[in-house]
Amino acid sequence: xxxxxxxxxxxxxxxxxxxxxxxxxxxxxxxxxxxxxxxxxxxxxxxxxxxxxxxxxxxxxxxxxxxxxxxxxxxxxxxxxxxxxxxxxxxxxxxxxxxxxxxxxxxxxxxxxxxxxxxxxxxxxxxxxxxxxxxxxxxxxxxxxxxxxxxxxxxxxxxxxxxxxxxxxxxxxxxxxxxxxxxxxxxxxxxxxxxxxxxxxxx
Numbered sequence: 001x002x003x004x005x006x007x008x009x010x011x012x013x014x015x016x017x018x019x020x021x022x023x024x025x026x027x028x029x030x031x032x033x034x035x036x037x038x039x040x041x042x043x044x045x046x047x048x049x050x051x052x053x054x055x056x057x058x059x060x061x062x063x064x065x066x067x068x069x070x071x072x073x074x075x076x077x078x079x080x081x082x083x084x085x086x087x088x089x090x091x092x093x094x095x096x097x098x099x100x101x102x103x104x105x106x107x108x109x110x111x112x113x114x115x116x117x118x119x120x121x122x123x124x125x126x127x128x129x130x131x132x133x134x135x136x137x138x139x140x141x142x143x144x145x146x147x148x149x150x151x152x153x154x155x156x157x158x159x160x161x162x163x164x165x166x167x168x169x170x171x172x173x174x175x176x177x178x179x180x181x182x183x184x185x186x187x188x189x190x191x192x193x194x195x196x197x198x199x200x201x202x203x
Contacts, residue, residue, distance in 0.1 A: 048088050048091070048092060054092070055091055055094050055095040055109070056087070056091045059126075060112055061087055061091070063115065063116070064082075064091070064112075065082035065087045066127070066135065067127075067160060068082050068087060068160075068164045068167075069081055069082050070135060070136060071161050071165070072165070072168050078173050078174070078176070078177045081164050081167065084172075084174065086163075086167035086168050086171075089163070089166075089170075090160075094109070104159060107155065108160060108163075110152070110156065111153060111157065114152070114153045115138065115153075118138055118153070119134070119135075119138060139157065142156070142157045143157055143161075145158060
């Protein structure tokens with residue numbers, strides 16, 4: 001099974017546990033914003049950072065893109081995660097002033113810190129400056145919590161994998177990759193196919 005197929009199988013959200021220890025403590029404080037407020041104007045075009053300040057620095061955006069592309073690389077069917085806006089999606093997510101986003105923010109930022117520190121320990125440079133084989137080696141060591149020495153880092157990777165998959169497969173390219181047939185206007189609707197009704201034992 002290739003990496004993209006395996007990602008499709010892990011789209012179900014996994015439980016995310018906060019990072020503990022020094023990495024959690026060093027993460028930036030949670031953002032403050034206007035709160036939930038009123039419903040957005042669904043006809044308006046909102047640009048990144050317009051609703052609340054974004055979080056990622058330029059080096060963090062670079063790392064975020066590299067990591068997203070390790071999780072969902074380009075293949076013969078569709079482009080990589082970073083090329084369809086997954087980095088922007090994750091930056092918006094961890095920047096939002098809502099409980100789930102504020103819970104995930106220190107996990108993501110702490111995970112970035114851990115990746116850079118582990119890359120420096122192993123290779124003497126930051127994660128983004130490593131060769132692809134070195135980056136993959138670190139990710140392979142934290143991609144499965146049950147066998148990883150670094151449990152907090154593995155929990156970060158699980159969360160980041162979920163966010164990457166959520167951002168990619170909710171994009172037009174990702175929906176096409178899944179074969180999703182929704183959001184298409186129909187001139188008429190004749191009801192469910194008879195074979196489906198029969199299978200469900202419905203009249």
